[in-house]
Amino acid sequence: MNKIDGNYVGLQEKLKIDCEKCSALCCVALFCSRTDGFPANKDAGIPCKHIKNDFRCDIHSKLVSKKMRGCLAYDCFGAGQKVTQLYPFGVDWKSNPNQADEIFQVFMIVFQLHQMEWYLIEALSLAVDEHLKSDIMELISQDEQMTAQRPDEILRLDVDSYRQNVNQTLKKVSEEITxxxxxxxxxxxxxxxxxxxxxxxxxxxxxxxxxxxxxxxxxxxxxxxxxxxxxxxxxxxxxxxxxxxxxxxxxxxxxxxxxxxxxxxxxxxxxxxxx
Ligand code: SF4
Ligand code: SF4
Missing domain, CATH: 2.160.20 (Pectate Lyase C-like)
Structure with a gap:
């Protein structure tokens, strides 16, 4: 497989989760079910009962022994820490309940954009055709610009159109290598x-x-x-x-x-x- 430019390796590093810098967004914003390996059934927007005051998980060290497969498997592509830091220090879903829904919506959008960026960076390492590579770089640049915006701007993004372009491009790369x-x-x-x-x-x-x-x-x-x-x-x-x-x-x-x-x-x- 091709090597990718160091800048893109750096971008992919940013898409790795850093739960220490996050306000446990996945543990609140997402719907969870016991059958999928979470501690209890809960609706989206309801905090898991295991979130501590400092947003850490009070059963983190026992997730394996308790077979919490859903908790262990989840990966937000770095959307959690990104969105937590989009807001000023002290503004979070717990201290600002009026803003909680907005924060969760922004999290879901950034999650999708980060996931697509992850795939695009990998696609860049795989693509052979120079035009295809250039299309991928353009899409990565658009993704970076979208996630650099303010929360209110992120909420107005046309993610569906962008996703269509990404899907078409990824399909071409997949066809090229398989x-x-x-x-x-x-x-x-x-x-x-x-x-x-x-x-x-x-x-x-x-x-x-x-x-x-x-x-x-x-x-x-x-x-x-x-x-x-x-x-x-x-x-x-x-x-x-x-x-x-x-x-x-x-x-x-x-x-x-x-x-x-x-x-x-x-x-x-x-x-x-x-x-
Ligand atoms: S949203 Fe992401 S960074 Fe935040 S706690 Fe969940 S996995 Fe960790
Ligand atoms: S058990 Fe821990 S990791 Fe799992 S949803 Fe609850 S707080 Fe999050």
């Missing part, structure tokens, strides 16, 4: 791929829930938007896969022998797990 394109959602729920050679396969938007990918060869396979919950990626080399996100990895089942692309982290709870 060798099989079906163009429709594929259902591989629970499928056992049995150490298959899946090099160049396009799993974009596929349902990979509980699929067994252990030991498969996955060079240049694309997982753009695939649902990876409980997919078995133990002892599997995903280092050359395209469009994987931290949330997909966190929701899958790996171990200390799972190899990931450079921009993703092995979940702590996997590190002691061997074959």
């Amino acid at each position: 060798t099989s394109h079906s163009g429709c959602v594929k259902d591989f729920f629970g499928k056992d791929f049995k150490r298959a050679n899946l090099d160049g396969r396009d799993f974009s938007m596929s349902l990979m829930i509980a699929a067994n990918l252990e030991g498969c060869s996955l060079r240049h396979a694309s997982f753009l938007g695939a649902d990876m919950r409980d997919a078995n990626i133990k002892n599997t080399d995903l280092s050359q896969c395209a469009f994987l996100t931290q949330m997909q990895i966190n929701s899958a089942k790996g171990n200390g022998n799972t190899k990931l692309p450079q921009n993703l982290l092995l979940p702590d709870s996997w590190k002691e797990l061997g074959a």
Whole structure:
């Protein structure tokens, strides 16, 4: 795969979560359900009962033992700390309940923009065609400009139009790097791929829930938007896969022998797990 310019590596670093600099936005703004691995069912906008006064989680060290898979898997692409810091110090959903809904809406928009930027930066490292690269750089620049705006301006953005352009561009990159394109959602729920050679396969938007990918060869396979919950990626080399996100990895089942692309982290709870 191509190397990307250091500036873009820096941009991608900004899209990593920093919960210490956030006011627990995901733990309030999002709908949560017990079946998805959260402590309780709750509506969007209602704070989780485990948020402490300093916005930390009072069961953080027990999330693994309590099997809170939803909490462990969630990744906001850095939207939480970004939005927390868009507001003056001391202005947050708890101290300013009248502004809470606005803060949550801005968070949801910035989350989408950061997610698209994450994909675009990866696309830039993969694209071969120079025109396509230039389109990607333009879209990244637009994304940066949008998220640099004030909260009231962010609320007025036309994110849908931007998303259409991003999707078209990502599709072109995915087609450039993979060798099989079906163009429709594929259902591989629970499928056992049995150490298959899946090099160049396009799993974009596929349902990979509980699929067994252990030991498969996955060079240049694309997982753009695939649902990876409980997919078995133990002892599997995903280092050359395209469009994987931290949330997909966190929701899958790996171990200390799972190899990931450079921009993703092995979940702590996997590190002691061997074959
Ligand atoms: S919104 Fe993001 S940064 Fe904030 S607590 Fe959640 S994951 Fe962490
Ligand atoms: S348990 Fe902790 S991490 Fe999970 S939603 Fe509640 S506060 Fe957030």
